[in-house]
Amino acid sequence: MYLPFTAASQTIPPALATTCPHPVDLVFLVDSSESFRTSGFDDAKLFLQNVVNYFTLGENDTRVGVVTFSNADKQVTWVRLNENYTRVELLEEIGNIPYDRGSTYTGLGLDYVRNNSFLEVNGRRSSTLDFLVVLTDDVPEDDVIVPAQLIRDMGITVFVVGVGEESDISQATLETIAGDPSRVFRLTDHGELAESVRARAIGGNICNAAECPALTAPTNGALSTPATSYLTVVTFTCNPGYVLTGAVNAMCQANMTWSNTVPTCPRKTTCKLTYASNVYSVQTFTR
Secondary structure, eight states: OOOOOOTTSOOOOOOOSSOBOSOEEEEEEEEOBGGGHHHHHHHHHHHHHHHHTTBOBSTTSBEEEEEEEOSTTOEEEEEOTTOOOOHHHHHHHHHTOOOOOBOOOHHHHHHHIIIIITSGGGTOOSSSEEEEEEEEOSOOSSOOHHHHHHHHHTTEEEEEEEESOTTTSOHHHHHHHHSSGGGEEEESSGGGGGOHHHHHHHHHHHHHTTBOOOOOOOTTEEESOOOOBTTOEEEEEEOTTBOOBSOSEEEBOTTSOBSSOOOBOOBOEEEEEEEETTEEEEEEEEO
C-alpha cells in the first residue's frame, strides 16, 4: 500500500555506494507504544530506513517487511516481503508509518510476525536466510519466552535493538528475545537511532550473518567462485599434474558453515616397472 511521502516526514537517506550483496528476507518488528513518543518513533523510522538502505533491494535480492506492535489487538503489517517497492518507494513507505501510542505487547507482536510475515504466501523464500529485527524500548506486558523460541525454531535469526536503561528494559529480556547476547544492541536513548552509524553497524552484522567464511583455493588448485552467500556451491579443481584429494565441491549451509573442507592437490604419483636379472622392481615418482 504505497502512500505519497508527506511533508512532515524525514528526507530519505541517499543511496549508498556499497551495499550488502547477500539476498535475505528481512522483517522489522517495531514497538509503537506510548514510551517511544512521537519524536522517538520518528527516529525509529529513520533507523529502519538506514538499515534497509544498507541492502541491495529487489525481488531476487533482499526483500523487506515491516510490522508495528503496541496494544494486545494492535499488530499491523505495513510492508510485506512480496511488495516489491523500489528503494525510494520503500523508504518513503517506512517514513509514512503512523505512531500508535499504545501498550507493549511484544510477545503478541512476535506471534503475529511468525504467523503472518514469514509465510510463503507473503513473500518468504526457501532460497534465502530469514532475519527479524525487533526494536523496543519498554518491558513487555506479556510473555516473550515462548514466542521468541518459536520464531527461532523456524530458522529465523533474531536481532534485538533495545533503547533505554536497564530499568526501562532489561538486558536479560533482550537476550531472551534474540537467543544470543551477540545479537543484542543497546542504545541509551531514542536520539541514537537517528545516527546512521548505528544502523550500518546492525546492517553489517546481519550481512555478515548471511555468508559463510571465505574459502582459500587449495595449493596448486582453484575455486570456481569466490561467492560466500547461502546455498552457494563452490567447485574445487587442481592444476594439470596434480590430483584432487577430498571433496569436489562445498555448499554454504544455513548455519553459515561449508558442507565440506577444502581438498588438497598433491602431485600425481606414477609407477615404473623394471625387470633385471629375473627380478621385477617398482619405482614410484612424482612429476
